Amino acid sequence: MTEKLYYQDPYLFSFDAVVLDITTFHGAPAVVLDRSAFFPEGGGQSGDVGTIASVQVYDTQVENETIYHLIKNTDELQKGSTVHCSLDAKKRFARMQAHSGEHVVSGIAHRLYGVNNVGFHMDDTLMTVDFDKPLSKEDLSAIEREANACVYRDLEIRAWYPDNETLASLDFRSKTEGLRNPRIVTIEGVDHCACCAVHLRTTGQIGLIKILTSASHRGGVRITLICGICAYEDYVLKHEHTLRIAEQLAAKHNETDIAVAKLLGKEKQTRWLMQQRTEQMLIYIKRATDYKNGNLLFDFSGFNPDELKTAVLILKSCCSGICAAISGDDETGYYFAMTSDNIAVKDHTKTVTAALDGNGGGRFDVIQGRLRANRDKIRDFFDNYTVN
Numbered sequence: 477m478t479e480k481l482y483y484q485d486p487y488l489f490s491f492d493a494v495v496l497d498i499t500t501f502h503g504a505p506a507v508v509l510d511r512s513a514f515f516p517e518g519g520g521q522s523g524d525v526g527t528i529a530s531v532q533v534y535d536t537q538v539e540n541e542t543i544y545h546l547i548k549n550t551d552e553l554q555k556g557s558t559v560h561c562s563l564d565a566k567k568r569f570a571r572m573q574a575h576s577g578e579h580v581v582s583g584i585a586h587r588l589y590g591v592n593n594v595g596f597h598m599d600d601t602l603m604t605v606d607f608d609k610p611l612s613k614e615d616l617s618a619i620e621r622e623a624n625a626c627v628y629r630d631l632e633i634r635a636w637y638p639d640n641e642t643l644a645s646l647d648f649r650s651k652t653e654g655l656r657n658p659r660i661v662t663i664e665g666v667d668h669c670a671c672c673a674v675h676l677r678t679t680g681q682i683g684l685i686k687i688l689t690s691a692s693h694r695g696g697v698r699i700t701l702i703c704g705i706c707a708y709e710d711y712v713l714k715h716e717h718t719l720r721i722a723e724q725l726a727a728k729h730n731e732t733d734i735a736v737a738k739l740l741g742k743e744k745q746t747r748w749l750m751q752q753r754t755e756q757m758l759i760y761i762k763r764a765t766d767y768k769n770g771n772l773l774f775d776f777s778g779f780n781p782d783e784l785k786t787a788v789l790i791l792k793s794c795c796s797g798i799c800a801a802i803s804g805d806d807e808t809g810y811y812f813a814m815t816s817d818n819i820a821v822k823d824h825t826k827t828v829t830a831a832l833d834g835n836g837g838g839r840f841d842v843i844q845g846r847l848r849a850n851r852d853k854i855r856d857f858f859d860n861y862t863v864n
């Protein structure tokens with residue numbers, strides 16, 4: 477049984493301890509100390525990382541009250557020796573900010589809207605929290621505002637073990653059937669929750685609480701949540717992006733959405749103009765093309781599939797057989813479209829795609845697809861293919 481220093485002082489980030497055992501944890505090399513400030517994975521929070529002497533601890537786990545510090549190489553440690561141990565303090569503090577922030581949000585959501593936290597996942601930047609009932613954008617916004625107000629009030633966060641009588645009358649979250657002697661984490665007036673993890677002493681240390689996204693999930697809602705130093709770093713990153721976008725659009729940083737809407741409007745107008753010009757050009761080509769008995773193939777490099785379709789529909793009256801158009805090159809292959817004024821091109825799809833190593837299909841009178849044969853072969857095929 478390891479003495480749990482993290483419960484005595486969650487801010488203890490370095491300590492001395494005696495190596496009791498060098499062993500394995502489910503096959504992985506591990507060290508057991510007489511006392512430890514390394515929090516083992518639990519309550520949705522990852523196991524601490526850091527160093528024991530000069531050896532890197534990449535994870536911490538617990539089994540039967542014994543804490544296992546997982547390491548890659550056991551050679552440098554000796555049973556019975558006293559070692560100096562250090563946690564990755566920045567990581568641990570950020571995790572406490574996140575986890576305490578999650579309690580605030582879940583407690584407020586429960587109090588305001590009667591929803592229960594039914595799923596919680598935490599990585600080193602973001603958390604996901606699943607609530608069992610839907611919450612609107614307005615509900616989530618109200619929860620977020622109240623959560624941040626709770627940070628400004630700098631409320632005490634306290635872990636305690638209530639006696640059976642107190643427990644029976646206590647309305648706390650994470651009530652699990654058969655939970656004996658639970659550790660309750662209380663934020664006065666905000667939340668009581670059964671939780672084994674390490675928390676901050678006051679809500680003021682959580683810093684910013686921000687709900688980033690929400691989506692429907694199993695009849696309820698899944699939110700992504702960010703707190704503390706991670707929320708600050710996220711703000712810095714997004715603000716840098718916003719400033720760069722604003723600069724490129726020559727817009728104020730809080731009016732980039734208006735500038736983007738304008739830009740998209742212009743782009744739509746440009747696309748419409750391009751389409752008009754393409755159609756005009758195709759009509760000129762049609763006037764300049766002599767009628768042909770047989771098939772006609774047009775090579776329109778740079779055309780997209782929609783433009784190829786427009787082309788064959790405009791030019792089909794220039795021939796008696798199949799009117800086809802291609803766009804592409806021998807290396808990457810060709811898009812194609814084909815139609816006819818006189819025959820059902822659908823009946824010829826298989827023959828064309830089989831001969832030209834392609835695939836295609838289409839409803840109504842235009843067949844579209846891809847061809848992998850080279851340009852000369854495609855040209856030869858349409859020159860010599862007889863449709864009737």
Ligand SMILES: [Zn+2]
Nearest residue numbers: 519671672673
């Ligand atoms: Zn918790």
